[in-house]
Amino acid sequence: MDCLFCKIISGEIPSNKVYEDEKIYAFKDIDPQAPVHILxxxxxxxxxxxxxxxxxxxxxxxxxxxxxxxxxxxxLDKGYRVVINTKEDGGQSVNHLHFHLLGKRSLQWPPG
Known part of the structure; x- marks a missing residue:
C-alpha cells in the first residue's frame, strides 16, 4: 500500500511520535495550525x-x-478542537482516516 500514514506507522517515514499502542498512532503535525497539533x-x-x-x-x-x-x-484544559477532514472538498489530504487535535490557542468559528 502506498499510504503516507501507513508508512509512518511502520517506521518507513519518520515522525515525532507522541503516543502509540496496538490500535492507534499519534504524532505531531509537520505543519501545525496551533501550538498543539497532533494527528x-x-x-x-x-x-x-x-x-x-x-x-x-x-x-x-x-x-x-x-x-x-x-x-x-x-x-489543553482551556479547550481544544478535534477535526476529521473527509475527502477533497472536506480538506482531506491523506487518504487514511485521521483526527486532528488542536489546542493552546483560541480557535475561531467558522474554521475557514
Missing amino acids: IIPKKHIDSLDEIDESDSELLSYILLKIKDLAKEFE
Missing part, C-alpha cells in the same frame, strides 16, 4: 470517515477516549 490515526487502514461501518465503532470510541487523554497530557 491521531488508526493502525487499521480506513480511507476516510465515509468508509467506516458498524465493525469500526469500538475502534472509533477507543480513539475518542485516547484523544481525551492526549488533551489532558498536553494540558
